[in-house]
Amino acid sequence: MNNTKIYTIASADEGSAQLAEAAEILRRGGLVVFPTETVYGLGGNATDSEAAQKIYAAKGRPSDNPLIIHIAYPEDAADYAEISPLYLRLAEAFMPGPLTVILPKKDTIPHSVTGGLDSVAVRCPAHPIAHALIAAAGIPIAAPSANLSGKPSPTCAAHVIEDLSGRVDVIIDGGNCDIGLESTILKIDGDHPVLLRPGGITLEQLEAVCGPVEVAAAVIGQLAPGERPLSPGMMYRHYAPSTPLTLVRGERGAVTAYLAARQAEGCGILCYAEDAELLSPERCIILGHRDSPEEQAHHLFTALRDADALNAPHLYAPMPEESGMGLALCNRMLRAAAHTVIEL
Numbered sequence: 001m002n003n004t005k006i007y008t009i010a011s012a013d014e015g016s017a018q019l020a021e022a023a024e025i026l027r028r029g030g031l032v033v034f035p036t037e038t039v040y041g042l043g044g045n046a047t048d049s050e051a052a053q054k055i056y057a058a059k060g061r062p063s064d065n066p067l068i069i070h071i072a073y074p075e076d077a078a079d080y081a082e083i084s085p086l087y088l089r090l091a092e093a094f095m096p097g098p099l100t101v102i103l104p105k106k107d108t109i110p111h112s113v114t115g116g117l118d119s120v121a122v123r124c125p126a127h128p129i130a131h132a133l134i135a136a137a138g139i140p141i142a143a144p145s146a147n148l149s150g151k152p153s154p155t156c157a158a159h160v161i162e163d164l165s166g167r168v169d170v171i172i173d174g175g176n177c178d179i180g181l182e183s184t185i186l187k188i189d190g191d192h193p194v195l196l197r198p199g200g201i202t203l204e205q206l207e208a209v210c211g212p213v214e215v216a217a218a219v220i221g222q223l224a225p226g227e228r229p230l231s232p233g234m235m236y237r238h239y240a241p242s243t244p245l246t247l248v249r250g251e252r253g254a255v256t257a258y259l260a261a262r263q264a265e266g267c268g269i270l271c272y273a274e275d276a277e278l279l280s281p282e283r284c285i286i287l288g289h290r291d292s293p294e295e296q297a298h299h300l301f302t303a304l305r306d307a308d309a310l311n312a313p314h315l316y317a318p319m320p321e322e323s324g325m326g327l328a329l330c331n332r333m334l335r336a337a338a339h340t341v342i343e344l
């Protein structure tokens with residue numbers, strides 16, 4: 001495409017001149033990668049069909065997989081979507097932050113951005129650089145994760161450069177993403193909330209605000225062949241390292257013994273910090289402490305990218321608990337493992 005410019009920015013204030021340039025590039029229909037608190041986003045003007053097409057092309061993403069619209073302020077959603085009292089309650093509780101809400105679309109957003117759907121996904125990021133860029137651009141920014149389609153989402157600029165150098169106009173390097181997993185996606189049909197993707201806001205946090213939340217079957221379950229999920233993105237192989245990954249579920253000691261045996265056979269292992277001393281440091285990547293799914297989430301996508309460099313024939317990892325942030329970890333790891341789980 002062109003030469004990608006890389007702007008390294010320590011803070012929104014220090015980088016204000018570069019952010020103003022990037023905002024102008026977005027207004028003129030260009031593509032800018034920016035950091036958010038979840039993962040890096042590949043941004044373009046959400047009101048411009050051509051910009052949307054450029055995003056799909058740069059990512060190699062199928063164009064029936066809709067994009068999330070990023071806004072500077074929660075109330076801006078009313079310009080692009082039919083908002084409801086439930087949206088306002090969620091916005092009050094969780095925005096700005098790692099929550100995406102799916103609402104009926106207004107005509108200001110072209111169908112090319114929403115994969116032909118009459119709904120639109122809206123998010124208001126909390127990261128100061130993302131906020132400053134969107135506010136300076138003065139337009140809504142369509143931004144999927146800034147990885148090549150199928151690869152783990154990028155949580156630092158090095159991952160973005162690996163995937164998208166030469167395919168976008170600007171990459172803003174703002175350091176590592178705090179959360180490391182993508183936003184929670186909640187669809188609201190009137191006052192009925194459905195969780196489509198778990199993420200930085202947990203199911204428990206949502207239920208404290210909305211009451212009972214339906215969890216879409218595809219969050220943990222496997223789709224039947226030919227079945228179409230509520231969120232088109234759940235259809236695709238995702239987050240996967242090139243090396244096949246198997247998850248191991250069972251009692252702690254049994255899982256660690258199983259991982260040690262596979263490691264001794266030459267396989268690569270993802271494990272918890274507490275179990276590392278029972279394993280050899282060779283071909284072993286530590287996800288984080290056992291009782292901190294937040295720490296594991298922060299490291300997961302880097303671990304999946306690094307796992308390929310182990311040059312192992314196969315990877316094994318423990319299956320996380322399904323509560324709190326663990327539900328988001330399970331969702332990403334099950335996809336990375338193509339739902340291959342061994343029960344001990």
Ligand code: AMP
Pocket residue numbers: 065066067068102114117119120121143144145182185196230231232233234
């Ligand atoms: P990413 O852009 O990589 O964070 O992925 C965005 C996810 O949001 C994908 O799984 C999309 O399928 C999903 N998504 C975006 N817009 C909608 C929508 N209008 N309805 C359902 N899912 C959506």
Ligand code: MG
Pocket residue numbers: 144145153
């Ligand atoms: Mg993605």
